[in-house]
Amino acid sequence: MTQAVRWGILGTGRIAHAFATALMDTPGTVLAAVGSRSVESARRFGAEFGAPAAYGSYQALCDAPEVDIIYIGTPHPLHADNASMALEGGKAVLCEKPFTINLREAEQVVALARAKKLFLMEAMWTRYMPALAEVRRIVASGEIGQPRQVLADFGFAGPADPAHRLNDPALGGGALLDLGIYPLSIASAILGPVKSVQAQAEMSASGVDAQTGFTLLHEGGGMSVCSCSLVARTPGELTVSGALGRVRMDAMFHCSPSVTVTLADGTARTVATPYLGNGYVHEALEATRCMREGLLESPGMTLDDTLALMRLLDTMRGQIGLHYPADA
Numbered sequence: 001m002t003q004a005v006r007w008g009i010l011g012t013g014r015i016a017h018a019f020a021t022a023l024m025d026t027p028g029t030v031l032a033a034v035g036s037r038s039v040e041s042a043r044r045f046g047a048e049f050g051a052p053a054a055y056g057s058y059q060a061l062c063d064a065p066e067v068d069i070i071y072i073g074t075p076h077p078l079h080a081d082n083a084s085m086a087l088e089g090g091k092a093v094l095c096e097k098p099f100t101i102n103l104r105e106a107e108q109v110v111a112l113a114r115a116k117k118l119f120l121m122e123a124m125w126t127r128y129m130p131a132l133a134e135v136r137r138i139v140a141s142g143e144i145g146q147p148r149q150v151l152a153d154f155g156f157a158g159p160a161d162p163a164h165r166l167n168d169p170a171l172g173g174g175a176l177l178d179l180g181i182y183p184l185s186i187a188s189a190i191l192g193p194v195k196s197v198q199a200q201a202e203m204s205a206s207g208v209d210a211q212t213g214f215t216l217l218h219e220g221g222g223m224s225v226c227s228c229s230l231v232a233r234t235p236g237e238l239t240v241s242g243a244l245g246r247v248r249m250d251a252m253f254h255c256s257p258s259v260t261v262t263l264a265d266g267t268a269r270t271v272a273t274p275y276l277g278n279g280y281v282h283e284a285l286e287a288t289r290c291m292r293e294g295l296l297e298s299p300g301m302t303l304d305d306t307l308a309l310m311r312l313l314d315t316m317r318g319q320i321g322l323h324y325p326a327d328a
């Protein structure tokens with residue numbers, strides 16, 4: 001593939017706007033088309049971001065010959081159907097997190113992509129951020145000793161509207177799937193595969209988890225202590241600690257502009273980790289690179305990684321009694 005990778009965007013909501021903004025900062029890409037349930041919304045979005053084609057249905061976008069890869073930015077219960085439709089249309093897929101609502105759906109989508117030999121990637125953008133690469137480099141250097149503990153949280157005060165997707169069980173609401181996936185993903189990126197998980201939650205009036213805390217034991221040793229919340233503005237930090245010191249992302253761990261190493265002797269140093277554009281550029285660059293190189297998955301977030309995280313989310317949902325209509 002020598003020409004620009006031609007992107008389609010499916011859904012015209014909040015994160016789709018952020019991703020379209022990122023594409024404008026991503027060399028080697030072009031936004032070729034957008035698809036929405038409403039042609040007006042598709043046209044508005046297309047005009048805002050300069051997409052030449054604007055379709056009033058997801059099917060039309062998935063059938064469009066001028067598109068190589070489709071980014072899916074719909075609520076989680078729709079991811080499996082939307083991704084499958086795109087794959088059936090012969091398109092590669094970058095699908096928002098959480099990849100699907102449950103493991104069963106995730107396995108179906110992954111099997112379809114593998115059968116069709118099409119590129120598929122979960123849009124776990126934090127895996128591709130420079131701050132995580134620096135944390136991994138510092139940990140691998142041995143400077144903090146063997147990494148034994150990860151502490152990670154993500155919480156904000158969510159919308160009060162019971163119909164908002166974050167509160168609505170039919171739209172996959174709750175903190176765990178929307179926010180908890182980030183500490184879960186970053187903990188497993190740093191300490192490796194998880195052998196066991198234990199979660200507790202406080203449930204909301206609408207029947208989703210308002211906040212969840214969980215601990216992970218990792219196969220290779222070490223543990224992670226994680227939390228997510230839709231009712232508390234938590235620090236959003238990541239700290240990796242060993243016997244010799246710790247390394248900490250200095251801001252919301254998914255878009256940290258620097259990391260700080262603090263050693264047992266009390267010395268500390270801060271390393272700048274600037275990121276491109278609004279941060280989503282890094283995942284767009286990675287998916288574009290994979291398309292150009294003919295890869296079927298991204299080494300930074302393999303499909304087996306995605307399935308492992310979905311399995312853990314299912315396990316935690318069982319522990320806290322969080323059920324969705326799509327589980328039936």
Ligand SMILES: NC(=O)c1ccc[n+]([C@@H]2O[C@H](COP(=O)([O-])OP(=O)(O)OC[C@H]3O[C@@H](n4cnc5c(N)ncnc54)[C@H](OP(=O)(O)O)[C@@H]3O)[C@@H](O)[C@H]2O)c1
Nearest residue numbers: 011012013014015016036037041073074075076096097098
């Ligand atoms: N990576 C990140 O940082 C990040 C941040 C926020 C959200 N997300 C993920 O992105 C996904 C979408 O989140 P969002 O905040 O962008 O949601 P949103 O603003 O509500 O947008 C979702 C879009 O999906 C489409 N849609 C199709 N069926 C729908 C339905 N029944 N109800 C509502 N919308 C429907 C709509 O687009 P059309 O009307 O055009 O069809 C809508 O604009 C979620 O899975 C979320 O976890 C990721």
